[in-house]
Amino acid sequence: MDKISSINIIHSSTRDYKETLKRCEKTLEENNVVIKHIVANKSQKEFKKLDASMIGAIRDLCHLNTPFLGVNIGRLGFLTDLQLGSLELELPKILKGNYQEESRNLLEVSDKNNSFLLVNEVVLHSGELAKMTSFSLFKNNKLIANHKSDGLIVSSATGSTAYMYSGGGPVLYPTLDVFAIMPMFSHSSSTRPLIIPAEDELELKYEHDEKAKVILDGHNEFDLNSGDSLKIKNSSTRYRLIHPTDYDYFEACRSKLYWGLPIVK
Numbered sequence: 001m002d003k004i005s006s007i008n009i010i011h012s013s014t015r016d017y018k019e020t021l022k023r024c025e026k027t028l029e030e031n032n033v034v035i036k037h038i039v040a041n042k043s044q045k046e047f048k049k050l051d052a053s054m055i056g057a058i059r060d061l062c063h064l065n066t067p068f069l070g071v072n073i074g075r076l077g078f079l080t081d082l083q084l085g086s087l088e089l090e091l092p093k094i095l096k097g098n099y100q101e102e103s104r105n106l107l108e109v110s111d112k113n114n115s116f117l118l119v120n121e122v123v124l125h126s127g128e129l130a131k132m133t134s135f136s137l138f139k140n141n142k143l144i145a146n147h148k149s150d151g152l153i154v155s156s157a158t159g160s161t162a163y164m165y166s167g168g169g170p171v172l173y174p175t176l177d178v179f180a181i182m183p184m185f186s187h188s189s190s191t192r193p194l195i196i197p198a199e200d201e202l203e204l205k206y207e208h209d210e211k212a213k214v215i216l217d218g219h220n221e222f223d224l225n226s227g228d229s230l231k232i233k234n235s236s237t238r239y240r241l242i243h244p245t246d247y248d249y250f251e252a253c254r255s256k257l258y259w260g261l262p263i264v265k
Contacts, residue, residue, distance in 0.1 A: 001097045006034040008066075010057045012073065013040040020073050020084060027088055031095045054079045055119045055217055058106075058239050062117065067101060067240035069094065076256050078161050081243050090244050100243045105177050105198055107156050108235035109216060111228065116216050117235055120159030123215040124204060124224065125151035125184070132187060133208040139200050149186040151212070154179055154202065154232050161257070163218070169193045171257075174249065177234060198234035205229050 007028060011017045021038070028035055041053045054070045054077075061068075070080030071087065082090055093099070107118040126133040133151060137144045155164040157172035160180050165171065169182045170193055177198040183191050196202075206212060206224045214230065215221045224230070253259045 001099055001101065003097045004033060004095045006036050008036050009038045010041055010053065011038070012053045015073050017073055020071060020087070023087055024071065024091070027091050028095070031092050033095055056219065058119050059117055059217070062106065062237055062239040065240070067242045069099075069242040078252060078256060079158075079241065081247060094242060094244060098245050100245055100247060102175060102241045102243060103238050104158055104174055104241065105156060106235040106237055106239060107154070107159075107179075108233050109214075110231050111214075111222075111224075116220065117237065118159075118217045119156065119239075120162040120217050121153055121155035121164060122217075122230070122232060123151060123153050123163065123213075124206070124230070125213045125215065126208075127211065127213040130185075132185075133206075133210075133212050135207055136205045137181070138203040138205070139196060141203070144181075144194070145191075146207075147183050147186060147191070148188070149183040149191070151184040152204065153182045153184060154204075155182075156180075156198075161253075165257075170195065171253070179232070179234075200233075202232040203229055204232070 009021070009024065011021055025035065041056050054068065058068055069082070070077065071082045072080035073084065107122065109116045109118060109122045124135065131150065132148055134148045135152065136146045153164050153167055153169065155162065157176040157178055158174045160170060160172040164180055164182060167182055167184060169180055172178060172180055179196050179198055179202060180193060181196065182193040206226060206228050209226055211223045211225050213221055214224050
């Protein structure tokens with residue numbers, strides 16, 4: 001891989017980032033890497049979810065086709081590979097070109113007025129606790145099913161370890177170009193999560209009399225009224241992630257999701 005000669009830094013504005021930023025700056029200087037910009041992600045809502053500043057940076061800057069590398073100063077952080085305990089050891093290796101690169105897909109969600117790029121998921125929710133709503137879901141204009149449930153989650157493969165995971169959905173290998181679809185607390189006992197290719201287009205037609213909420217990556221929301229539709233497809237824009245050479249997705253699942261731990265110690 002190519003050596004990294006310049007870098008931009010985007011940091012959290014709510015977490016305690018200053019010491020980590022100083023360590024990064026020192027390591028970059030020691031390795032003759034030019035820091036072009038240091039900016040804060042100032043959206044307070046961004047930090048209601050883990051990985052949030054990384055997700056916000058990807059959404060805002062993916063059109064530049066610049067690879068992203070994450071330093072984890074939070075808790076879970078599936079997109080942030082570098083840990084504070086090994087920062088000075090691992091970062092120089094990456095700067096010298098010892099890394100692996102990965103390309104992942106983005107979701108594109110649109111209504112009659114706007115279009116949005118998403119890293120993780122789009123959520124339809126009734127807007128109230130334990131309140132059912134109704135909608136129909138189509139794939140390439142063919143009906144999948146009419147649903148009565150508390151809502152719906154449609155996620156990318158990357159998003160399968162975010163809200164989809166909390167809802168009991170499947171874990172998908174993050175480079176797969178697929179959609180994961182999961183109605184929330186469905187009124188039908190036969191309803192199960194569904195995986196479809198991302199080259200297909202989904203359409204959600206909202207049919208309930210009362211308005212619902214649409215939530216995009218946990219950072220943006222708007223109302224959906226009866227008769228409104230959402231279209232969900234794979235974006236032509238992708239984003240690039242840099243990982244350490246020893247990156248292992250399943251090790252991340254074991255350490256962050258505690259896969260394989262005995263029930264009784």
